[in-house]
Structure formats: C-alpha cells, structure tokens
Amino acid sequence: xxxSLKSLGLNSYHLGWDNSIEPRLTVSSGDRIxxxxxxxxxxxxxxxxxxxxxxxxxxxxxxxxxxxxxxxxAEPGDAIKVSFESLEVADWGWTGTIAGFxxxxxxxxxxxxxxxxVGDMSVELPFGPVLPKIPMIGTIGVALAEPGIHSIVxxxxxxxxxxxxxxxxxxxxxxxxxxxxxxLSVGDPHAAMGDGxxxxxxxxxxxxxxxxxxxxxxxxxxxxxxxxxxISQRTGASLLTTGIGPDLHRASIDAIRSMIDELxxxxxxxxxxxxxxxxxxxxxxxxxxxxxxxxVVSAHIPLSVIR
Amino acid sequence: xxxSLKSLGLNSYHLGWDNSIEPRLTVSSGDRIxxxxxxxxxxxxxxxxxxxxxxxxxxxxxxxxxxxxxxxxAEPGDAIKVSFESLEVADWGWTGTIAGFxxxxxxxxxxxxxxxxVGDMSVELPFGPVLPKIPMIGTIGVALAEPGIHSIVxxxxxxxxxxxxxxxxxxxxxxxxxxxxxxLSVGDPHAAMGDGxxxxxxxxxxxxxxxxxxxxxxxxxxxxxxxxxxISQRTGASLLTTGIGPDLHRASIDAIRSMIDELxxxxxxxxxxxxxxxxxxxxxxxxxxxxxxxxVVSAHIPLSVIR
Numbered sequence: 001x002x003x004s005l006k007s008l009g010l011n012s013y014h015l016g017w018d019n020s021i022e023p024r025l026t027v028s029s030g031d032r033i034x035x036x037x038x039x040x041x042x043x044x045x046x047x048x049x050x051x052x053x054x055x056x057x058x059x060x061x062x063x064x065x066x067x068x069x070x071x072x073x074a075e076p077g078d079a080i081k082v083s084f085e086s087l088e089v090a091d092w093g094w095t096g097t098i099a100g101f102x103x104x105x106x107x108x109x110x111x112x113x114x115x116x117x118v119g120d121m122s123v124e125l126p127f128g129p130v131l132p133k134i135p136m137i138g139t140i141g142v143a144l145a146e147p148g149i150h151s152i153v154x155x156x157x158x159x160x161x162x163x164x165x166x167x168x169x170x171x172x173x174x175x176x177x178x179x180x181x182x183x184l185s186v187g188d189p190h191a192a193m194g195d196g197x198x199x200x201x202x203x204x205x206x207x208x209x210x211x212x213x214x215x216x217x218x219x220x221x222x223x224x225x226x227x228x229x230x231i232s233q234r235t236g237a238s239l240l241t242t243g244i245g246p247d248l249h250r251a252s253i254d255a256i257r258s259m260i261d262e263l264x265x266x267x268x269x270x271x272x273x274x275x276x277x278x279x280x281x282x283x284x285x286x287x288x289x290x291x292x293x294x295x296v297v298s299a300h301i302p303l304s305v306i307r
Numbered sequence: 308x309x310x311s312l313k314s315l316g317l318n319s320y321h322l323g324w325d326n327s328i329e330p331r332l333t334v335s336s337g338d339r340i341x342x343x344x345x346x347x348x349x350x351x352x353x354x355x356x357x358x359x360x361x362x363x364x365x366x367x368x369x370x371x372x373x374x375x376x377x378x379x380x381a382e383p384g385d386a387i388k389v390s391f392e393s394l395e396v397a398d399w400g401w402t403g404t405i406a407g408f409x410x411x412x413x414x415x416x417x418x419x420x421x422x423x424x425v426g427d428m429s430v431e432l433p434f435g436p437v438l439p440k441i442p443m444i445g446t447i448g449v450a451l452a453e454p455g456i457h458s459i460v461x462x463x464x465x466x467x468x469x470x471x472x473x474x475x476x477x478x479x480x481x482x483x484x485x486x487x488x489x490x491l492s493v494g495d496p497h498a499a500m501g502d503g504x505x506x507x508x509x510x511x512x513x514x515x516x517x518x519x520x521x522x523x524x525x526x527x528x529x530x531x532x533x534x535x536x537x538i539s540q541r542t543g544a545s546l547l548t549t550g551i552g553p554d555l556h557r558a559s560i561d562a563i564r565s566m567i568d569e570l571x572x573x574x575x576x577x578x579x580x581x582x583x584x585x586x587x588x589x590x591x592x593x594x595x596x597x598x599x600x601x602x603v604v605s606a607h608i609p610l611s612v613i614r
Binding site for chain 1: 408409410460461462463464468469470471472473502503504505506507528529530531532533534535536537540541543544545546547548549550551555556559561562564565568569590591592593594595596597598599600601602603604605607610
C-alpha cells in the first residue's frame with residue numbers, strides 16, 4: 001500500500017507537549033509524511049553563531065517540534081509505529097555548552113558555540129576532528145494524557161527528547177499512545193551525536209524527514225521500542241575510559257572527566273573542545289551494574305576520530 | 308624487547324583483594340606472562356551443572372583470581388599497562404541466575420543453570436540462540452591501599468570485577484597502582500557477555516591468557532583506561548528497548564524488562580531464558596542523561612541472534 005505523500009512545513013511547530021494543541025495534519029494508518037524540522041534553537045543560532053548568541057537565546061523558544069499529527073483511530077493502549085524512510089540534514093550545524101546545562105555543567109560554566117561543516121558522509125568540527133555523519137531525530141513523541149503544557153526537554157515513556165542515536169534512516173520506532181489520535185510530533189535533528197549527548201547538544205541542524213506511520217491496535221509497549229538499521233553503529237578500535245562507583249550518574253561524570261583528560265593529553269585539544277567532542281562521538285555504556293555496591297560506566301570513542 | 312614467557316598456574320589463586328597476600332610471581336616491566344584462570348565458581352559447576360549445584364555453591368569460594376603478580380618498581384601514582392596478547396577459553400561454559408543476585412533478582416528469585424557449547428567462533432546456548440564468541444576477562448585489578456581483605460565482587464577505581472566486554476585479545480588496559488609492586492591479579496573469564504551482565508553471569512569458563520605488563524611511572528589514570536581492538540564490537544541491525552526516568556539504575560531495570568517482553572513475544576522463549584540471553588548479548592547504553600529530570604537507558608540486541 002503506497003499513498004501520496006502528505007507534508008508538514010516549518011511553520012507547523014509547537015513548544016511543549018500539550019494534548020489541547022490543535023492537530024496540524026490528520027493521517028491514516030499507512031500514510032507517509034514529509035516533515036520539515038527546525039533546529040533545537042528554533043533558528044536562533046545562525047551559520048556564524050557565537051557563544052554570545054548561545055548565552056542570549058530566548059529559552060522559551062527552544063526545542064520546537066513539528067506537529068502535532070493526528071492518527072485516525074489511535075486510542076490509549078495502541079501503539080504508533082514510525083518508520084524512518086529518509087532523513088536529510090543541512091550542510092552545517094552548531095554545538096555548544098549552555099550555562100547550567102549538561103553533564104559537566106560545573107566544570108564548563110560558560111556558554112560556547114562551535115559551527116561544524118556537514119558533508120555527504122562526514123561532519124567536520126571547527127577544531128579539527130572529522131566524525132562520521134549519522135543523521136538522527138533527537139525528539140519524537142506523542143502527547144501525554146495529563147492536561148496542560150509539559151516541557152519538551154525531559155523525555156518520557158511516550159517518547160520525546162530521547163536522543164537515541166539509532167533514530168534515523170532505516171529504523172522503526174514503536175510509541176505507546178496516551179490520547180485519542182496520538183498527536184505525534186518530531187524535531188531536534190542532529191547530524192552527529194554520541195549516546196549520552198553529554199554537553200547537552202549534538203550537531204544541531206535543520207532536517208527534512210519522510211516517515212511512515214502505522215497504527216497497531218492494543219499493542220502499546222511499556223516504553224519506546226526501536227528496530228535499528230545498524231547504520232548508526234560505529235566499529236573498529238576505540239578508546240575507553242571508566243567511571244566506577246555506587247551511582248551510575250556519578251560514574252558517568254567520572255568516565256567523561258577521564259575521557260576529557262585522555263583527549264587533552266593525547267591530542268592537545270582544549271578541555272572544552274574535548275567535552276564538545278565527547279557529546280558528539282563518545283558513547284556511554286553500562287558495563288556492569290550487578291556487583292554491588294559498585295557499578296561501571298564506560299565511555300567509548302572511535303580511535304579513528306583522534307588519530 | 309621480547310622476554311621469555313613466565314607463567315602462573317591454576318593453583319596460584321586467591322579469594323579477595325588483600326595487599327598482605329604473598330606475591331606468587333615477580334616480573335619486570337616488559338615481561339610476558341601466561342596465566343591460567345579458574346571460572347568464577349572456582350570449579351564448583353561441572354560440565355553437566357544444574358540449578359541445584361548453582362544454589363548450593365560455597366559462596367566463599369566464588370571469584371578466584373590468579374595472582375598476585377609483583378611488578379618490580381611499581382609505586383602508588385604509577386600506572387600498570389596490561390596488553391592482552393591472547394585469550395583461549397574452554398569449549399563450554401555456564402550461565403545462571405543466583406538467588407538474590409542480578410539486576411532483576413526480584414523477578415527471577417530462583418537459581419538456574421544453563422550450559423553452553425563454545426566453538427571456534429560462536430557460543431551455542433542450550434535453548435537455541437547462537438552468539439558470537441567474544442572471549443574476555445571479567446576481573447583484572449591491583450591490590451587496594453586499604454589493609455585487610457576486600458570482596459572481589461565489587462570493582463573499584465583500581466579495577467577488579469569490571470566486566471567490560473572489550474577486555475580481550477588485542478586490547479590494552481591502564482590501571483592506577485595503589486601499593487608497592489601493584490599486585491596484579493586476573494580471573495573471571497567469559498566466552499560471551501553483554502555490557503551490563505544483567506543476570507550476574509556471562510558464559511563462565513576457564514581460560515589461558517598471555518599478557519604483557521609494562522610499568523609507566525607517575526602515569527596513574529583516575530580510573531581504568533582501555534584501548535580496545537574493536538573485536539568485541541557487534542555490528543548490524545539491532546532491537547532496542549528503553550527505560551526512561553529520573554534514575555539510571557531504575558531505567559536500566561525497565562529497559563531489560565521491556566527487552567524480556569519483546570524476546571518472549573517475538574521468539575516464544577521463556578522469560579528466564581530471555582533474561583539469560585540479555586546477560587549474554589544485550590548491551591546497555593546511556594542514550595541521554597542531560598535532559599533533567601528524565602534520563603534514557605537503551606538495551607540493544609543484535610537482530611541476528613533472534614532471527
């Protein structure tokens with residue numbers, strides 16, 4: 001079954017999850033939709049963006065998502081299956097620290113801005129490293145059952161700002177529906193990102209995606225489930241640092257601090273640059289969480305990026 | 308510089324980190340050492356092991372490690388660099404749940420035992436799935452500065468029971484030295500394991516490894532650092548489940564429960580079998596830990612294992 005492509009443009013965005021927002025598009029199960037997405041700043045950071053522009057962003061305009069899309073027949077208890085058919089991002093993107101935000105907000109208290117060139121296959125950072133280009137959607141979710149407006153920043157079991165690197169071309173996502181019509185929205189595209197997104201931003205960019213939406217009756221998963229194409233997986237030799245202790249969040253901080261030490265020592269880059277690089281290409285894994293009282297978090301970077 | 312191979316056999320083991328244990332071998336920087344390691348049960352689970360044998364194990368004999376090895380000239384503040392030259396495991400291994408132990412100890416309160424066949428390239432579970440064989444060392448560390456005996460179960464910043472999948476052939480490990488001579492010990496080999504080792508055991512087996520030890524003066528990392536060969540990385544299409552909420556440990560539990568749901572639904576395997584499979588081949592990643600108050604943990608399984 002192939003249907004004509006519906007579309008939602010850059011003007012159809014909203015700022016917060018709110019199940020009273022009027023749908024901008026109504027689709028049936030099986031429909032394909034082309035979606036244009038703003039970057040996470042809502043267009044506030046230009047191609048020559050600076051730290052000052054990051055620090056003076058209007059925070060009420062952050063994290064716009066395109067939608068909502070009403071899926072006919074969707075009811076609480078159902079699942080929405082989203083297939084990512086294609087995902088095109090712009091030829092540049094920004095990454096920055098935002099004062100008070102990010103895993104190491106205490107270590108890097110100032111705002112910063114780094115503009116990367118995005119090519120056909122790779123992303124070139126302004127301070128040297130070249131990363132594989134892995135276009136992905138940071139935020140995709142459905143409206144919550146609770147009335148009122150809810151920040152788009154934290155994710156929930158209904159999806160939202162999950163920042164899972166596998167959410168790109170060739171992958172499918174199952175989301176549990178919470179309200180009639182589901183009210184699906186999509187935004188926050190990245191040209192590259194590491195699992196953890198530790199500084200709080202990826203290579204933030206605009207995108208045009210084509211998704212296909214299907215309704216699965218009474219098939220709500222307890223939390224989002226993804227089938228990944230594997231495109232986002234990196235292979236080959238890598239450098240690992242560790243954080244070890246009784247709290248996984250603290251262990252994650254320790255692992256990233258240790259990675260920053262290593263990157264600075266091995267490459268001579270600045271600590272802030274190393275932190276940015278961690279956010280874009282370091283993956284955080286839980287290596288051990290059964291040998292009480294201490295757990296192990298490992299931070300992985302492909303050696304190809306720093307050699 | 309190549310030196311004659313020194314060796315440590317199965318009798319040279321100890322049960323706990325204790326810096327007063329007499330060294331079983333003294334080596335110089337640059338020496339290569341062949342090390343035989345018992346399995347994590349200390350030989351209590353035979354090739355035809357049963358759940359009863361797991362439940363009646365003498366817990367005081369668990370987690371033996373071969374050593375300690377005194378490295379001449381090593382002092383606190385130095386680093387020991389261990390290169391894994393080769394790692395051979397036995398042709399079988401056991402995996403089980405141990406009452407009261409493991410990430411989902413409440414869901415799976417009974418002890419169990421599953422014996423796998425370990426071939427040249429793969430590990431065959433008794434209930435069907437075939438996994439890539441990825442020999443690794445679960446426990447490697449140096450003695451702690453604090454006097455007395457310390458359990459080998461929890462890892463520390465001086466290493467120990469880290470259960471990092473990359474600790475195998477072709478990789479190198481840097482450990483911070485805490486006492487004179489470092490007192491390195493090695494054990495807990497696995498033929499396969501998923502990052503997280505969620506049920507508490509991998510494919511537990513015996514092994515013979517060859518390592519090379521180097522002393523790096525005044526180069527202690529703040530926590531163990533690894534250069535991985537990449538051999539342990541899996542590629543290709545995968546299934547992801549998620550856990551989303553304010554606590555990474557709870558989110559890990561949720562992600563694994565959701566993965567068990569999916570495995571049971573897709574393959575018809577029993578929930579306990581799915582839990583065991585998670586421990587052996589599911590990797591836990593921290594996808595997001597900056598968008599307060601909710602974090603995302605994703606659990607990844609290669610689709611090749613369940614198709």
